[in-house]
Amino acid sequence: MDDEKLKTTELVLTAEIYNKTDDLQVDDLPANLRKHYWDDKEGTVKRPLNVTAKDLTILYNIKNPVEIAKSLPFLVYEEFGSQLKLTVFDLGVKWLAKHKQGAKCIQNNPVLAHFYENYDSLDVSYEEAKQKNEPKEVSRQWIDSLISQISGEKETEEVLKLAHILVPEEIDQTLDQLVLNQDQKDEVEKMVKAIQFRDYLTRIGLLEIGKLLFVGPPGTGKTSTARAMSGKLKIPFVEVKLSMITDQYLGETAKNIDRVFELAKGLSPCILFIDEFDFIAKTRSSDEHAALKRAVNTLLKAIDNISLVKHGVLLIGATNHPHLLDSAAWRRFDDIVNFPLPDEEMRQKILEYVLSEIDGTFNAAEIASITDGYSGSDLRMVVREAVLNALMVDRFALNQEDLVRAVGEFNKRSAFNYIPEDER
Ligand SMILES: Nc1ncnc2c1ncn2[C@@H]1O[C@H](COP(=O)(O)OP(=O)(O)O)[C@@H](O)[C@H]1O
Ligand SMILES: [Mg+2]
CATH class of the missing domain: 3.40.50.300 (P-loop containing nucleotide triphosphate hydrolases)
Structure with a gap:
């Protein structure tokens, strides 16, 4: 409930401040709100931005937006248009500033950070909020x-x-x-x-x-x-x-x-x-x-x-x-x-990276030493083969033998499909 109140207040204040501040651009809206309110035809978010009960449900999965609105003294719910409206702006502003998560919420929202930057007792920066926010591009x-x-x-x-x-x-x-x-x-x-x-x-x-x-x-x-x-x-x-x-x-x-x-x-x-x-x-x-x-x-x-x-x-x-x-x-x-074929050191690094999320005990250096002439993509294929072979016997952890065997299979296959080097 408390979290839902926070999200609702954030959204209503963001809309209000965005609507009345011409300096703010569409890039100042937090990425999730920008996506939600995006107008495909115009290629932007049009003002005014309204907050309806449905917006809250879609954005934050809030099931009872009307009750949330009623529990906050600065909000009213208008049946007509099912919109949430601010009654006393300053009260909403104060409520968010005092909330224990308020500062964090403001710091992640450039529209709010722009407004609260000069608000006493809060240490937030518009520039910082903007840097953290994904641009529309x-x-x-x-x-x-x-x-x-x-x-x-x-x-x-x-x-x-x-x-x-x-x-x-x-x-x-x-x-x-x-x-x-x-x-x-x-x-x-x-x-x-x-x-x-x-x-x-x-x-x-x-x-x-x-x-x-x-x-x-x-x-x-x-x-x-x-x-x-x-x-x-x-x-x-x-x-x-x-x-x-x-x-x-x-x-x-x-x-x-x-x-x-x-x-x-x-x-x-x-x-x-x-x-x-x-x-x-x-x-x-x-x-x-x-x-x-x-x-x-x-x-x-x-x-x-x-x-x-x-x-x-x-x-x-x-x-x-x-x-x-x-x-x-x-x-x-x-x-x-x-973009040359990777040398042994690079091959080792590529293998280490590809193997980093995979469980098991293996030695990437040794595999690097037996894969001369392999491209980065070939190395990925070797690891993929090893993983799939292990999965055939319901095994998730890889061992060195799996990898060595996959190299052997890869060599056999490329001998079969041999393509002269200058044609590759
Ligand atoms: N140096 C490398 N480091 C990490 N991964 C690599 C490297 N070279 C190739 N790969 C991987 O191999 C695959 C194919 O690479 P790609 O960029 O399509 O090669 P190219 O365009 O040169 O044919 C990609 O999944 C890529 O991540
Ligand atoms: Mg390519």
Whole structure:
């Protein structure tokens, strides 16, 4: 009951303060309230924000909101519209400030922190509350309404067939969970800074930054690293595979490329990840058709015309076949980041990470020493096999033998499907 009173008071005060304070933005609303009150059409939370009995039930699972309202002296319940209204604002303000959990609740709510910052006896900071609160850009709702705003309904459908868009809340692997070498870490850090200090870079006219090419065999973490960067920066991730935007009608391909780049600009700041970058090279050498050349040229021009500093789009290309790229393609990137197969030390770290949630006794160093040539993705597969094999006999704890056996099976399988190294 007490907790329900607290939540109800928090919500009613938040709505009241948000409604009457023009300085407060939609990002100031706590993420759960923002999601609840989100207006898909407008792509924001519209004022005024009202609190109904139903809101309390949905948000906090409060079964008897009317009784809660009646038990608080500063609230009334209006049958008409089933709204909860504040009668004496100052009384509600005082009640929350005095509540033993009040300060904590205010500190986690930027709208309240903004109001209470100068309220005597309370030590809360708006800046701190705001930093802890997730910005709207991490949510699916926000990106969906933005996409439908920047393109018409029909166009939206088309472009979504070409590009896969992730928002930070959907990205499950963080940079900390990836095992990267120092060069990779430095490059990632450089780009994170470039996005953070974009205004400064514009001011000093340093525009040649923000186009990266990730090069390395499959399964070495190229896609995961690019995604994790967008998770870290809390900006959307737009992923396209070149094979997917290449239409059998070549005239469409050039249009598709423009659509994708326009989408990325509309979602700025964001990361535009172009996978299978070598695809352009393949089509180039196999066919001299004029339309095909035009499509490739459209892509190269689109890359030239997009800038991190001007448009807020960080472009990352990725390829497993760098030798297929010609100088016209290489020239477009300001930095090449190598993703080599992991060495023994990195393999050990990847295994330790993958095994960290799994019970049992095993020695990751020994497995690392017998998995030369394995990618990060191969190592994950080995662990998965070991886990599944143990589950076949209803066993949850793994031992070293399970892992060694899974390596053996993996070797047998890859000998069977042998792919020459330069084709991988
Ligand atoms: N260096 C690494 N550290 C941790 N996990 C890795 C690493 N390299 C690959 N993986 C894992 O292998 C899987 C495939 O990686 P991915 O990023 O798709 O590789 P790529 O894009 O280079 O083909 C992912 O689950 C990823 O987490
Ligand atoms: Mg990939």
